[in-house]
Amino acid sequence: MRIGEIAAAVGLTTRAIRHYHHLGLLPEPARRPNGYREYGLREAIMLARVKRLTELGLGLEEVRDVLADDEGRELAEVLGELDDDLAQQEADIRARRARLAELLRMSREGLLPGDGPVSPGLAELFGRFRPAGSAAAAKDLEHLALFDATADPVQRDRIYLALRRLADDPELATKMGELYARMDDLAHASVDDPRVEALGTDLAAVVPDDLLAVLAHEGRGDSAPSKTAFGDAFLDDFAPAQAAAVRQMLKVLSARTGWAGWTP
Amino acid sequence: MRIGEIAAAVGLTTRAIRHYHHLGLLPEPARRPNGYREYGLREAIMLARVKRLTELGLGLEEVRDVLADDEGRELAEVLGELDDDLAQQEADIRARRARLAELLRMSREGLLPGDGPVSPGLAELFGRFRPAGSAAAAKDLEHLALFDATADPVQRDRIYLALRRLADDPELATKMGELYARMDDLAHASVDDPRVEALGTDLAAVVPDDLLAVLAHEGRGDSAPSKTAFGDAFLDDFAPAQAAAVRQMLKVLSARTGWAGWTP
DNA sequence: AGAAACGTTGCCGCTACGTCAAGGTCAAGC
DNA sequence: GCTTGACCTTGACGTAGCGGCAACGTTTCT
Numbered sequence: 001m002r003i004g005e006i007a008a009a010v011g012l013t014t015r016a017i018r019h020y021h022h023l024g025l026l027p028e029p030a031r032r033p034n035g036y037r038e039y040g041l042r043e044a045i046m047l048a049r050v051k052r053l054t055e056l057g058l059g060l061e062e063v064r065d066v067l068a069d070d071e072g073r074e075l076a077e078v079l080g081e082l083d084d085d086l087a088q089q090e091a092d093i094r095a096r097r098a099r100l101a102e103l104l105r106m107s108r109e110g111l112l113p114g115d116g117p118v119s120p121g122l123a124e125l126f127g128r129f130r131p132a133g134s135a136a137a138a139k140d141l142e143h144l145a146l147f148d149a150t151a152d153p154v155q156r157d158r159i160y161l162a163l164r165r166l167a168d169d170p171e172l173a174t175k176m177g178e179l180y181a182r183m184d185d186l187a188h189a190s191v192d193d194p195r196v197e198a199l200g201t202d203l204a205a206v207v208p209d210d211l212l213a214v215l216a217h218e219g220r221g222d223s224a225p226s227k228t229a230f231g232d233a234f235l236d237d238f239a240p241a242q243a244a245a246v247r248q249m250l251k252v253l254s255a256r257t258g259w260a261g262w263t264p
Numbered sequence: 265m266r267i268g269e270i271a272a273a274v275g276l277t278t279r280a281i282r283h284y285h286h287l288g289l290l291p292e293p294a295r296r297p298n299g300y301r302e303y304g305l306r307e308a309i310m311l312a313r314v315k316r317l318t319e320l321g322l323g324l325e326e327v328r329d330v331l332a333d334d335e336g337r338e339l340a341e342v343l344g345e346l347d348d349d350l351a352q353q354e355a356d357i358r359a360r361r362a363r364l365a366e367l368l369r370m371s372r373e374g375l376l377p378g379d380g381p382v383s384p385g386l387a388e389l390f391g392r393f394r395p396a397g398s399a400a401a402a403k404d405l406e407h408l409a410l411f412d413a414t415a416d417p418v419q420r421d422r423i424y425l426a427l428r429r430l431a432d433d434p435e436l437a438t439k440m441g442e443l444y445a446r447m448d449d450l451a452h453a454s455v456d457d458p459r460v461e462a463l464g465t466d467l468a469a470v471v472p473d474d475l476l477a478v479l480a481h482e483g484r485g486d487s488a489p490s491k492t493a494f495g496d497a498f499l500d501d502f503a504p505a506q507a508a509a510v511r512q513m514l515k516v517l518s519a520r521t522g523w524a525g526w527t528p
Numbered sequence: 529a530g531a532a533a534c535g536t537t538g539c540c541g542c543t544a545c546g547t548c549a550a551g552g553t554c555a556a557g558c
Numbered sequence: 559g560c561t562t563g564a565c566c567t568t569g570a571c572g573t574a575g576c577g578g579c580a581a582c583g584t585t586t587c588t
Contacts (some may be wrong), residue, residue: 044497104344143305
């Protein structure tokens with residue numbers, strides 16, 4: 001048989017067969033005078049073996065080992081490892097599919113935020129805490145999404161708990177709306193603007209203590225793998241006057257809670 | 265932030281971030297005078313987005329589309345396709361794991377033939393039809409394994425049914441053992457040896473009719489995707505005198521069944 | 529004799545980066 | 559000033575399992 005015939009017979013491509021030759025998985029057969037490879041039933045049997053093994057998911061290296069290591073002993077071992085590997089993959093896929101299902105559900109309900117998938121906890125928060133046309137509020141959500149992806153789970157849940165309490169209080173929620181609006185007003189203001197200090201102080205009155213504690217933890221984190229250096233970058237993300245207001249808020253919070261760890 | 269800092273903060277490698285720049289997934293940030301990339305919170309937010317999407321299993325191209333195609337509309341669609349894809353993968357893995365479990369069980373019970381995994385039907389046959397130290401029998405099993413991997417399922421099951429009947433009849437099984445032994449004796453014999461014709465005739469008396477029908481079907485197959493050209497190669501796999509015996513068997517079978525399709 | 533359908537070798541491309549290699553930059557300690 | 563070490567830069571190669579193409583020879587059919 002020529003290579004095309006055996007390929008069709010066994011159900012492989014000629015390219016694959018030559019590839020196997022190249023890898024030493026299957027010895028090169030004899031050649032006809034014109035240079036064509038000449039295959040017999042032996043080669044077909046070998047190829048069928050290779051095919052069965054690769055279809056199980058073995059890599060070509062492993063197939064080579066199994067075929068070389070004379071007669072099977074190694075095979076059970078390789079199959080065992082393969083099964084472990086596949087079990088792992090299956091678990092991964094299932095986890096991703098679970099997340100996907102959740103996201104698709106949110107998407108159908110119109111709850112999917114514009115900046116894509118987030119953790120379940122944050123998604124729930126987003127559900128009741130939508131940006132009300134405020135640029136500052138939108139930015140806040142982005143910061144939260146970042147925090148969600150980088151902070152360690154303990155701190156994350158701590159913040160979420162605090163924020164849920166905030167969101168669940170209609171009075172506080174209304175107040176937050178006003179504060180966001182005032183923050184928006186500072187977008188092009190000077191840092192000397194008297195509204196800056198006032199807003200900072202008012203913010204500190206609403207923001208939960210946990211926020212500062214978590215930020216302080218983040219800034220110096222020795223326990224977590226996060227140890228982020230977002231501190232300065234965080235303030236740089238605001239317009240100057242807005243940043244000044246945030247700094248003022250932090251100052252008041254520091255004085256109130258006794259945390260001195262975070263004073264950029 | 266420098267690239268290493270943002271990488272650690274977001275939980276990526278510097279290499280990955282540069283890769284994203286290269287692919288245009290994320291624009292190159294401003295540079296410091298020394299050439300270092302300078303990152304801010306905006307970039308961190310984008311990277312966290314990218315990370316969430318890739319962790320879901322999206323390809324980088326798709327991530328780019330989702331991020332570019334302004335604001336989310338496309339996202340649900342992509343997620344849907346992804347889920348379909350993952351469902352397919354999961355099904356594949358499960359199927360392979362099922363086969364693996366079966367093979368591992370056979371391996372534990374010592375039923376795994378030396379030439380590796382075969383289809384369930386053939387495995388069962390192998391269980392009661394072991395090579396009894398005969399080279400011809402061993403070769404026969406190899407041929408069966410090849411047949412198993414290449415023939416179409418209908419013909420396969422037809423043969424297996426016939427062989428099971430043969431294997432289940434103790435008298436016939438004993439006879440087959442003798443025939444294999446006689447085949448072995450012909451390994452170095454001349455094609456003129458009188459035992460050749462005798463063996464061929466005796467073989468034809470035992471081998472089921474279906475065998476020839478299936479072989480004939482294979483040789484000219486217009487219906488199946490198989491259409492194998494094993495015919496000649498099959499005979500070439502035997503020693504000359506053995507091949508002559510097989511040919512004799514086929515001749516008798518042809519005469520008996522009326523099939524003329526397979527006369528090499 | 530020309531076209532169609534084979535065969536040959538060889539090299540590039542695909543994913544999502546990891547891993548050198550060969551340097552330039554910066555802060556700290558001697 | 560010099561070294562050390564931890565950063566950063568670009569660039570290029572390697573990964574698994576082939577697919578696809580190029581550039582060319584062989585066989586076979588018409």
